[in-house]
Amino acid sequence: MHRPALSSLHGSDPEIARLVEAEARRQFEKVRLIASENYVSPAVLEATGSVLTNKYSEGYPGRRYYEGQQNVDLVETLAVERARRLFGVEHANVQPYSGSPANLAVYLAFLNPGDTVLGMSLPMGGHLTHGWPVSATGRWFHAVRYGVRAGDGRIDLDEVRDLARKERPRLIWCGGTAVPRTIDFAAFAEIAREVGAVLAADIAHIAGLVAGGAHPSPVGHADVISTTTHKTLRGPRGAMVMSTAEHAAAIDKAVFPGLQGGPHDHTTAAIAVALHEAAAPEFAGYAHRVVANARALAGALLDRGFDLVSGGTDNHLILIDLTGKGVPGRPAAQALDRAGIELNHNTVPFDPRTPFDPSGLRIGTAAITTRGLAPADMPRIAAWLDRALAAHRDEAVLAAVAAEIREFLAGHPMPGWSPTP
Structure with missing residues (x-):
């Protein structure tokens, strides 16, 4: 259920209301790693x-x-x-x-x-x-x-x-x-x-x-x-x-x-x-957790053999070069989305491929940190990403990973929406 509620929208334009609720559920059920996305508070929504x-x-x-x-x-x-x-x-x-x-x-x-x-x-x-x-x-x-x-x-x-x-x-x-x-x-x-x-x-x-x-x-x-x-x-x-x-x-x-x-x-x-x-004191803690999560996720990806541009990160953003994985960024991003991992394909420095079909993936930790995920959760995310990427043409594996992610994220509330009224 959207919070604040969409009661008037449901009454006036149920088709749009259903799409908004569907998008909210999608945001709730996926590990959102797009570096330019986040979750705003109910106050910002209002x-x-x-x-x-x-x-x-x-x-x-x-x-x-x-x-x-x-x-x-x-x-x-x-x-x-x-x-x-x-x-x-x-x-x-x-x-x-x-x-x-x-x-x-x-x-x-x-x-x-x-x-x-x-x-x-x-x-x-x-x-x-x-x-x-x-x-x-x-x-x-x-x-x-x-x-x-x-x-x-x-x-x-x-x-x-x-x-x-x-x-x-x-x-x-x-x-x-x-x-x-x-x-x-x-x-x-x-x-x-x-x-x-x-x-x-x-x-x-x-x-x-x-x-x-x-x-x-x-x-x-x-x-x-x-x-x-x-x-x-x-x-x-x-x-x-x-x-x-x-x-x-x-x-x-x-x-x-x-x-x-x-x-x-x-x-x-x-x-x-x-x-x-x-400006609230707790936001400083959030900002530092974003960086801690990014560093932990980068470390977990390196442990699994991923090639990271610059070898890691100092902020919220990680750039993965998939050249050694044998799959371009675009089909990789599409497969990962079906596996419940939302990110974007991205060029990497000195990329021999085109921007429409680049060699890299860009990920960030701002949104998952808002959901309360911690550095201890990052190896799990890296494992899901690695598993889905290795089986990017196997829809059964992608569906299984997506189901595991949905179950995991059910325990991490999302600002602005809840699966129950």
Whole structure:
């Protein structure tokens, strides 16, 4: 049963209600290892589904283009103040609709079309919006890309420095979507200062770990910080851009009116709730457990002969290279999903295969940690993954693993849904 209940939805549109309940049951019954997913609290769900979705609030608190903002202004102000306190930043904008628009706002605030940007290559672990050719950021700007070392899978800071000195970028990105190791914000900042570039830290994946003290913070090193509000932060599907006071006006102008109109006030409220939850002492314990689970899972996978990019992890994310297993990432991910293990296929550094059929798998521990799983449970997950992968064409084995997982997870409650009324 969905919590909060969907009684009105069941009465009005039972078809959609059934699909929502089916999705909730799927989330309950599977080991969810997608690194960009999590479970939000019932409070975040309630805020997301509140009457704030009825309001239109173009502008900023105290400077709106519509009337009736007395309550919405206070909601957004609370979200901004909580973001500033939690991350220790001078300025925060909580209006971006998602991570990609948040990153686009960084470009609009600091660059002109054709300017040079230095970002991590997508196959090496970067993000589309860090200048990859299929993104607008790779078409509208002169994008230069750095990668990782072939020997250890770590970011090659010597390459970053050499490229920065040669290309003189206006903007340098650090962070990405498949970076399993600690990001050296101080080293990136030194390079950015040397060439006079703006340093942008994309912490979408690790924001919750930064907030909980389980990963170093970019504050004091990066000029601007972008993040989504879900993933390890356990909030709704939204985003934020944070910066020093010096860049506040440019960031705000880039978000609105530069890129978007009215913010989604129900999402803003849910962000405020998530930030309030992340400021509680118990959230720091959660963030550290996420990392402990990832390290334990990485160790268990290594024990079973899996090849991990960089040899392990420092955060929530593990990148598996399946080249030695004889099965590509895409069919492996599909088979594992049928076995009750949800993850995504992913490119690995120097991957000879295409992004649509890559050699790797990306997994993360944020969601299973929310469900209460501990390091002692990670060898069991590694065993299920290994067993299902070895029998990826045997539907009977996959079904048996899925049944074992369902039985195991029945003892781990899921925020927002219960199998019983």
